[in-house]
Structures are given as C-alpha cells and as structure tokens.
Amino acid sequence: MRTELRLLLVDDEKEFRELLCIILKKQGYLVDIAENGSSAIDMINKNEYDVVLTDMKMDEVDGIQLLEYINTLDRKIECIIITAFGSVENAVEAMKKGAFSYFIKSNNPQKLIFDIEKICKIKYLSEQNSLLKDEISRYNYILESKSIDFQKSIRLAEKVAKTDSNVLILGESGVGKEVLARFIHKYSNRKNEIFMAVNCHSFSESLLEAELYGHEKGSFTGSYNMRKGRFEASHKGTLFLDEIGDIPLSTQVKILRNIENKEIERIGNNKSIKIDFRLICATNKDIKNEIFDNRFRKDLYYRISTVIIEIPPLRRRKEDLPILINYFLRKAENDLKKKVKELDDDLMDVLLNYDYPGNVRELKNIIERLVVIAEDERLTLKDVNQYDVFSSSRFSNSKRSLKEVRQYAERNHIIRILEICDYNIDKASEILQITARQLYNKINRYDIKLKKKARSL
CATH class of the missing domain: 1.10.8.60 (Helicase, Ruva Protein; domain 3)
Incomplete structure (x- = not known):
C-alpha cells in the first residue's frame, strides 16, 4: 500500500543528518538533505516534497521559521520538527504552527519512522478518495441522461450489477463501454475488489495469451520472472475484456474453457489455478455478423452474453x-x-x-x-x-x-x-x-x- 514519499531532511549537525538519512533510505524513502533553513527553502522551491524533517535550532532560518514558510505555500507538505532540546513549550509551539509531529533526537528513530508511515497512509487514503470522487463524478454524468434509450441501459446495468451474471456491452467506439463496465463493478458485491481491464485489440495473439494467463520464469525467451496474468490478477474482482470481437479464434477456444471451468494455466506450467471473477465483455463490432462470417465462436458468444446491454451512439441521444x-x-x-x-x-x-x-x-x-x-x-x-x-x-x-x-x-x-x-x-x-x-x-x-x-x- 506504500505511497512513495519524497523527504527533505534539514539539520546543521552533519553527523546526525547523515546518520538519519541512511536510516530513512533503508526504509525505502527518497531523501534529500539540506544543511540549513535557507538551503531548504531553495530546494523546496525547486522540487516537490511530501515531508520536511527540520531541526528546530538553526542559524539564520530556524525550524519554526521554515515551518511558517511552508505554511504560506499552496502545497501539501507535512513538517516534522526535530530537536535535541525537548520541552512541552517547544512541542506546543511547533504543533500550533502546523507541524505534523515533534521528534526528540535522543529518542528511538523508530518513533520518527512511525510518524512518517502515518503520513504515508494519510496520503494514500487521500489519493484513493480523490480517485473515488473522480469515478463517482463520471458515473453521475451518465446517470443524469435524459435519453430514454440510455436510461433503459442504465437501469439494466443497475439490475445486473447485483448479480454475477456475465455481461456483454455493445456500442460504437467511444460511447463509454468501459465507463459502464466500471459502473457495474462499482455497484456490485465485488466493488471493494479489483477491476481488471484488458484491451484485447492492443495485443498480438501471442502477447494477448501471455497477458491473460501470465507465465512461469524461463517459459520463453525474456521471461526472467514469474508473472501473473490478468485472469489470475482479477481473482475476487471483475475482469473486463474490451474489444473481445478482435480476439483470434484459437484464443477464443481457450477463453471459453476458462470461463466455463473458472480455472487457468500459466504459460510454462500445467498446474490448474482456480479463479473467482466476474466477467464483463465489450465490442464495437456486429457480433452476429462476426459469427456468420466464422470470425467469432457461437458458443463463446452464448457464454459471455447472459445479459446484453447496448449503449446508443451520441448522435441518438x-x-x-x-x-x-x-x-x-x-x-x-x-x-x-x-x-x-x-x-x-x-x-x-x-x-x-x-x-x-x-x-x-x-x-x-x-x-x-x-x-x-x-x-x-x-x-x-x-x-x-x-x-x-x-x-x-x-x-x-x-x-x-x-x-x-x-x-x-x-x-x-x-x-x-x-x-x-x-x-x-x-x-x-x-x-x-x-x-x-x-x-x-x-x-x-x-x-x-x-x-x-x-x-x-
């Protein structure tokens, strides 16, 4: 879950500064150092930082003054005050000025790391909340549709969302098929699990199979590590196969078996892996014509189209x-x-x-x-x-x-x-x-x- 943080460590005591920098880097953080408050201000103006850890007592620009400067910026920078002279008065002053926390140099560095991890969690939750708000706003503009045809599509999507039925979304390119698929996922019982989208049109036949099924280490040239495929990664969540009409016939046979048995095999391994996913597919092609011309398997069509939702083009709404x-x-x-x-x-x-x-x-x-x-x-x-x-x-x-x-x-x-x-x-x-x-x-x-x-x- 860790969100990568960039830290700026400000301290005029060289030995402490370098030792703490080593400790923080071992924890996986990106750390820059400044030897005084003036240098820190220059670096803050030139770079993006998530956290500034600053000594309180410094010549010219001290830690409190640096904190006050950071507060004038329209940026989400948290500040932790560090000092060798711990007192209740200093702590209260720093917190009143907007410091996230207060660390005494003689204390165990683990306390400081714990505070940084709290900032990391807060930042991650804030980012997730922003993403959720963005998704909700996208769904809102769909739900506000005045088109009778599109309102029918939305109502059907709401009904099918509560089930695990396979859904086939039809519509021209650009009508919002993936947005509707995400809407179904968001209102399903799997909403807290992953939504895994795959654009089948963007991969060649061999690359598509590697993308869907994953591979074992050494199974082909360039496979230096084991890699899970999209089927496996969508376990417990929703798998969205966009442009499924572009999948080659040979791959269609394999996908049909995977959907029926809910299990896959990684490339280079004969062991079957059980998976639990909800399948949503989409295509901009006339799938019945594709079946008639022997470019799409009829049995696969019946398997993926338990419920069919058609999105009307924008010119019709x-x-x-x-x-x-x-x-x-x-x-x-x-x-x-x-x-x-x-x-x-x-x-x-x-x-x-x-x-x-x-x-x-x-x-x-x-x-x-x-x-x-x-x-x-x-x-x-x-x-x-x-x-x-x-x-x-x-x-x-x-x-x-x-x-x-x-x-x-x-x-x-x-x-x-x-x-x-x-x-x-x-x-x-x-x-x-x-x-x-x-x-x-x-x-x-x-x-x-x-x-x-x-x-x-």
Whole structure:
C-alpha cells in the first residue's frame, strides 16, 4: 500500500543528518538533505516534497521559521520538527504552527519512522478518495441522461450489477463501454475488489495469451520472472475484456474453457489455478455478423452474453449533450488549470448539432481542445474557426446554409496552405491559383489571424 514519499531532511549537525538519512533510505524513502533553513527553502522551491524533517535550532532560518514558510505555500507538505532540546513549550509551539509531529533526537528513530508511515497512509487514503470522487463524478454524468434509450441501459446495468451474471456491452467506439463496465463493478458485491481491464485489440495473439494467463520464469525467451496474468490478477474482482470481437479464434477456444471451468494455466506450467471473477465483455463490432462470417465462436458468444446491454451512439441521444458539454468543460478547466466562463450561442449551436462520429470520446477531446486554445474566459465560434477543432470533412450543422459550409471549408483550406507555405503570400496564392491581392482580400474577409508576418517572394 506504500505511497512513495519524497523527504527533505534539514539539520546543521552533519553527523546526525547523515546518520538519519541512511536510516530513512533503508526504509525505502527518497531523501534529500539540506544543511540549513535557507538551503531548504531553495530546494523546496525547486522540487516537490511530501515531508520536511527540520531541526528546530538553526542559524539564520530556524525550524519554526521554515515551518511558517511552508505554511504560506499552496502545497501539501507535512513538517516534522526535530530537536535535541525537548520541552512541552517547544512541542506546543511547533504543533500550533502546523507541524505534523515533534521528534526528540535522543529518542528511538523508530518513533520518527512511525510518524512518517502515518503520513504515508494519510496520503494514500487521500489519493484513493480523490480517485473515488473522480469515478463517482463520471458515473453521475451518465446517470443524469435524459435519453430514454440510455436510461433503459442504465437501469439494466443497475439490475445486473447485483448479480454475477456475465455481461456483454455493445456500442460504437467511444460511447463509454468501459465507463459502464466500471459502473457495474462499482455497484456490485465485488466493488471493494479489483477491476481488471484488458484491451484485447492492443495485443498480438501471442502477447494477448501471455497477458491473460501470465507465465512461469524461463517459459520463453525474456521471461526472467514469474508473472501473473490478468485472469489470475482479477481473482475476487471483475475482469473486463474490451474489444473481445478482435480476439483470434484459437484464443477464443481457450477463453471459453476458462470461463466455463473458472480455472487457468500459466504459460510454462500445467498446474490448474482456480479463479473467482466476474466477467464483463465489450465490442464495437456486429457480433452476429462476426459469427456468420466464422470470425467469432457461437458458443463463446452464448457464454459471455447472459445479459446484453447496448449503449446508443451520441448522435441518438443529443438531449444529453448540454450535460456532457458542461461536465467535460468543468473537468478540462480543473485538469488544465484554466478558467472558461461560457461558450457563445453560435459555438454552442455547433456543438449541439455536430454528429460526433467518435461519440463521447470525441466530445471530450473537442472540449479539451477548446479550453486549450481559449485566449480569454469566453469561447466564441470565431476563435474556434482559427483552429481545426472540428474536421471539415466530418463537420455537420443542420442549421447552416450551403454558402456557410463552403465558406467554412474555404477558410480552413486557406489557413492550412498558409501554414504549409510559412505564410508566404505569393507562394500560397500560386498554390491556391488566385492573385496575391485576392488572397489578402480573403484573409481580411475571413478574419484569418496571421501567426507570422505575411511576406512575398
């Protein structure tokens, strides 16, 4: 469970400093040292530390002053005061100033290590809590769906979550199949155990089997250690096989046996290992056509599809777009540390009428791109058109006239040619087969911002 901590040890007594540093490093901590408070401040400003252990009595900047400086920073740094002169008064002062604890040099170092381990546990729990909050927020935006079709999918997911039935999730790429699988796991009786996800499309046949079943030491070239596979690692928890439609037929036979018997064999070992897992699979393929074309086994399909949940594409649940846009906008603001107060009506109109062939994943990427390019706290369609936020070949807005669509395409093409030509007007106009004056007129008409000073040959 240990969360790796980086420590800064500050003490003007060289022998004690070096001895304590050795003790802490033997415990597996990353330790930097500073010989006085001034050096410590420089190091804190340049590096990230989780804990500062500082001597109380030092020349110039003492331990209390260093503690006070740390308190002015907007960083989660815990401070432990160390001194050779233990007294109740000093302890009370240090704790009032925000010290995590107080250590007397003559005491057993194990007490200090115990305090650091407490900080480690607190940090780990804080990180886990943040991850949990992030997961819950993701589930919330799904549950707020206004789409009747998607509400049916959610209700079915809630029902099946309480069972151990195998689930097959169907849907186009980017609709959120893994998010729904995690939702099922989170509301299941296995919620406190592992959720093990495997993207079957990302591995070759041989690598996929090694990934799923693990291997013994020396079972093949490069296998220097024993390694558990994903099946074994998912014991007591949930195994999520994403893009199961891409698994080769030879591997499908083995997986069918594993699901039926709930046991596997590591590569290089004939010993069967019993495993207890809940199986959720997903695919973006038409699985029945795959069966008809002999690319997917019918018996495996029946085994994995006790319950089938289909997620509709985003273009079939556009009533959810305002919720999703707001969610991804707030998330991007938080992740990128950048404030965007609002989107103008024209831009919102485009976002609400676009068909999103890449579904929720594409919407997320578009919103993040919008926040990245934002030059102030309000995003407008005029700003967005300066950049290729939407692919012009896929851009679709039912409320735009043919003239507007042509102008949009022409503007983006001019921008690309100018970039290719390093903003050389004569060269760009030659490629576009118009005069330099005509190109200047179009640049002004479309309000194209030249990133470099336009120049002629």
